[in-house]
Amino acid sequence: MTIRSEILGCGSYLPERIVTNEELSATVDTTDEWIRSRTGIGQRHIAADGENTSDLAFAAAQRAIEHAGIDVADIDLVICATATPDNTFPSTAAKVQHRLGMTQGAAFDIQAVCSGFVYGLAVADNFIRAGQAKTVVLIGAETFSRILDWNDRGTCVLFGDGAGAVVMRAMDEDETSASGGNGQGHNSGRGVLSTHIHSDGTHYDILYVDGGPSTTQTVGHLRMNGKEVFRHAVKNLASIVDEALEANNLERSDLDWLVPHQANKRIIDSTAKKLGMSVDNVILTVDKHANTSAASIPLALDVAVKDGRIKRGDLILLEAMGGGLTWGAGLVRW
Numbered sequence: 001m002t003i004r005s006e007i008l009g010c011g012s013y014l015p016e017r018i019v020t021n022e023e024l025s026a027t028v029d030t031t032d033e034w035i036r037s038r039t040g041i042g043q044r045h046i047a048a049d050g051e052n053t054s055d056l057a058f059a060a061a062q063r064a065i066e067h068a069g070i071d072v073a074d075i076d077l078v079i080c081a082t083a084t085p086d087n088t089f090p091s092t093a094a095k096v097q098h099r100l101g102m103t104q105g106a107a108f109d110i111q112a113v114c115s116g117f118v119y120g121l122a123v124a125d126n127f128i129r130a131g132q133a134k135t136v137v138l139i140g141a142e143t144f145s146r147i148l149d150w151n152d153r154g155t156c157v158l159f160g161d162g163a164g165a166v167v168m169r170a171m172d173e174d175e176t177s178a179s180g181g182n183g184q185g186h187n188s189g190r191g192v193l194s195t196h197i198h199s200d201g202t203h204y205d206i207l208y209v210d211g212g213p214s215t216t217q218t219v220g221h222l223r224m225n226g227k228e229v230f231r232h233a234v235k236n237l238a239s240i241v242d243e244a245l246e247a248n249n250l251e252r253s254d255l256d257w258l259v260p261h262q263a264n265k266r267i268i269d270s271t272a273k274k275l276g277m278s279v280d281n282v283i284l285t286v287d288k289h290a291n292t293s294a295a296s297i298p299l300a301l302d303v304a305v306k307d308g309r310i311k312r313g314d315l316i317l318l319e320a321m322g323g324g325l326t327w328g329a330g331l332v333r334w
Contacts, residue, residue, distance in 0.1 A: 002173040005128040005136075006191040007332060008070065011063025012164040012302035013056050014045040014289070021157070030153045040265025044160030044290035047143045052086045054095040056163035057141035060298070061096055068167035070135065075167075076105035077133040079124055081116030081140045081294040083323075084147060085109060088213050096139065105133075113207070114261050114322025115197070116140055116294030117164070121318065121330045122195035128170045139165040140294035147209055149221035158264075159222070160290035164298025168192070190312070190333050194247050196240055197328035203232060207323035233267045233321045238274040240319055240329040248331055252276055254315055259304065261320030262286035262296035271319075283309070293322065310334055 020043045021032035035041050047056065057080055065072065078100070080093035093107035112119040117140035127133040141163035148156045173189055206228040211220015237260070245252060252275050260268050262285050272282050285300045292299060297318050304310045314334045321327035 003129050003131065003170050004173045004189065004191040005125045005168045006171040007334070008167045008169050009064050009066075009068025010164065010166045010298060010302045010305055011060050011065070011067050012162065012299045013059035013063065014162045014299070015047045015051060015056065017046045017048060018043050019046050024157060028150065028153050028156060030157055035157050038266070039158060040284075040286050041158065041290045042287045045162055046145045047161040051143075053082055053084050053141050053143045053163075054086045054092045054099075056143065056161065056295075057082070057092060057139045057165070058096050058099045060141065060163035060165040061100065061137050061139055064137065064165035064167050070167060072100050072102050073104070074135045075100070075102055075137055077124070077127060077136040078102070078105070078107040079120050079136060079138050080107075080109045081112065081120040081138070082109055082142055083111055083113045083116065083293055084143045092141065093139070112199075112294070112322060112326040113324060114263060114291070114293045114296070115320040115324070115326040115328050116322065117297045118195070118318055118320045118328035118330055119197055119326065120294075121192065122197050122328065124168050125192045125195055128168060134170045136168045137165060138168060139163060140296070140298045142293040142295045144222070144291070144293055147219060147222050152221070154226060155222050155224050158291050160292050162289055162292040162295045162299050164295050164302050166298060166301070193331040193333060194244060195328065195330045196243050196247070197326070198236070198240070199324045199326045201324065203228070203325040206232075207325070230264070230267060232325055233263070234270045234274070236321050236325070236327045237267070237271045237319050240327055241271070241275055241317055244317060244329045244331045250315070255281070255317050256314040257281055257283060257304065257310055257316045259283045259297055259301050259316055259318050261322070262289060262300055263291045296320075
């Protein structure tokens with residue numbers, strides 16, 4: 001029997017407070033036109049005072065569990081992808097595990113910045129394929145507003161807070177093939193077909209936070225060389241998409257939806273153009289959410305599933321690039 005991980009449900013949470021570009025321009029030397037023309041961002045959600053990453057993660061996890069129709073007793077692993085944990089340790093995932101009332105299984109965080117959710121998808125999928133977990137709650141959650149330098153207009157306008165989650169379950173590959181999919185054979189069944197992750201520490205210093213417990217004993221602020229990040233993003237994201245398709249003997253034309261990391265509309269548009277994909281087949285939420293780092297893909301996924309665009313049997317490509325540099329992709333049959 002060959003095991004595959006199927007995505008049973010998804011959920012998301014956004015803080016109540018919305019900060020528009022116009023509101024931001026009252027305190028930052030910027031304008032709505034400047035932000036929109038360069039990034040496509042119109043607004044972002046900002047966590048309230050006392051609202052932590054674990055609060056956002058817990059709310060998203062609860063909604064994903066409800067959407068999946070499972071009990072907490074079914075869960076044996078919680079993974080939280082975040083670069084903005086509540087504490088240096090213990091993990092934010094452990095807090096979520098406790099608040100869910102889950103006393104069995106395991107919980108841990110992973111950190112690959114904006115690629116965190118895709119890295120988490122790879123980790124969860126491999127745990128399931130190896131038989132070490134049957135039901136996994138995978139969360140991407142961030143409060144990037146806490147690490148922004150609000151005097152740096154080149155970075156502070158780009159990010160927002162939020163969380164998204166999915167529930168993944170072990171399923172016999174023959175069962176997924178029998179119960180859904182467009183086509184025949186290995187790639188016809190539902191679930192995660194493959195995951196692909198990469199990193200290159202050579203470019204460590206083009207996107208980073210200038211603080212940490214072992215260096216400055218401070219949290220620090222986000223620093224970015226925007227032009228270099230853009231250049232690497234367009235190149236790496238297009239190549240990782242082809243890598244995922246080639247691994248499954250699929251063509252670009254087979255894709256129904258691209259669900260990219262929501263960093264910048266220009267990067268997303270450039271990637272879609274390189275792939276020959278219509279913008280109508282790209283899930284875009286950066287205008288309303290801004291860049292929510294590890295939360296952006298599950299947030300966008302939840303929007304498109306709940307509004308009915310993503311349907312059973314659709315072939316979906318998730319892709320992201322983040323600090324490290326890290327980048328990756330996951331190919332999923334919904």
